[in-house]
Amino acid sequence: MEEQSEAMGSGTNGLQGLREMTQERQQHNAGSSSEPETHQYDVNKYERPSVTVDVLMMSLRQRDLQILLIKRRSWPYEDMWAIPGGFINMNESLEAAAKRELQEETGVQDVYLEQLYTFGDPGRDPRTRVITVVYFALLDSERLQVRAASDAADVGWFSVYELPQLAFDHQEIVDYALNRLRNKLEYTTIAFNLLPEQFTLRELQRVYEIILHKRLDKRNFRKKILSTNILEDTGAKKMEGPTVPRACIASILPLNINYKAILLRSEFNGY
């Protein structure tokens, strides 16, 4: 799927021929329609908004919660970063469109994917009315590492805590997603999706700490997680290593006791 900038690429074209607005029985519009009411009538009548599916891909990289962004190449918001997305095909489901986007951007499949929210304020895209159904995906860092090298100049991972200015209403989308993620952390096992199959409790705790953006007590965390009996002890590997440089990724080093999730009851969706 193309990024929005290009997808929209017919670009300025979009702005003309889009003058319609189903004005007919538009009495209810009252306050909102402050434009000149010229020839609006027939042109607008049967217009449909564009529908896109955006996918906010989140992953843990460098001990940070990062998202994938794409640099726009054209108006509007030229040179700004945006959440990848594209138009939906007429014969694919919303989720299929999201998966396609995901596949195209990162090459990964079978990752956690959840519908986040639908954003559709008129004016959120200056070209035309665009309603976007946003999904978010959680990618485990290990599988992602492989493809990470192929980053082009106009694709990049950014910390959710230090984002550049984003195009459209995309900052709002990120905020919404972060909220959703934090909430679900508390009552689902959604966090496991950010880790490879095997991981230490320390690593899991770090996931929570990074997302919640606060330190957690080690003993209480272990108690809580283990009490749920969703983890299975695999054979023991060992520690992250003592004098290890900060930047090193845990998975490179020998690990301590490995736990493996056996029951993921994260089949919830968006309540």
Added chain:
Amino acid sequence: MEEQSEAMGSGTNGLQGLREMTQERQQHNAGSSSEPETHQYDVNKYERPSVTVDVLMMSLRQRDLQILLIKRRSWPYEDMWAIPGGFINMNESLEAAAKRELQEETGVQDVYLEQLYTFGDPGRDPRTRVITVVYFALLDSERLQVRAASDAADVGWFSVYELPQLAFDHQEIVDYALNRLRNKLEYTTIAFNLLPEQFTLRELQRVYEIILHKRLDKRNFRKKILSTNILEDTGAKKMEGPTVPRACIASILPLNINYKAILLRSEFNGY
């Protein structure tokens, strides 16, 4: 807003004139298009889906959780009941469309309204591709009573526990909404929106019992609610009455101690 059947009325027209969509590099269609590849190419290529906003209006009536449905008059699903909804206008926000729908159907304003989910499977509407952004609304029974009389033959309130067969994927939508509502009951004050401004604890408990579909312990319920300090004691009225016939509505009779919500922290939205 008209019900979908009529809204769709511009009908087949809608399919033409909507040709933009910058399909340009749309090679990605691949797996999903399993239909004969005849002229699909140009017809579908620039087509846009229709977007509707449906509103599931919920209220407590006759000690039951009921929703408003509309009887369809034409194909498809002729004579079946459906959730009211309609096309979105080009210059109104999704929420504005939902409010408009709400206003048209029930005449009420300023009610609790929350975006539920967006349903968009191809084939959910046999006429054309329709993506629907669903909202749900909670109406307090008192204000609603007024307008309830104006029910036409093709509009009706139905118990969520005894629904007729619904058109489209609307049963799925109801299930989804009921789940959302039940979950939010636990950690928000969303339930207050189903009651008038003043109510007894007994009435509030009944709301919970009806929605959760199970009995609750009176003492524990009161303890829990009162411990949150979100209720304010208004002057005392009295009981629902002893030998009262089952069918009678609580609000008609003298009430017991009235509590009034003072802090509604139900400003949450759909995490």
Added chain:
DNA sequence: AAAATAGTGTCTTTAAGACAATATCTA
């Protein structure tokens, strides 16, 4: 007085949070 409802308190269990010392590994 009979029938229905309103109102109230204790005990137990569970989960969460605060908190510090010892053992192990690697350079």
Added chain:
DNA sequence: TAGATATTGTCTTAAAGACACTATTTT
């Protein structure tokens, strides 16, 4: 052996759930 990390348990507090009796109202 110095520096970093791994591991472990107790106490307190808060919330949830199970549970039964008395008082009041109306017909």
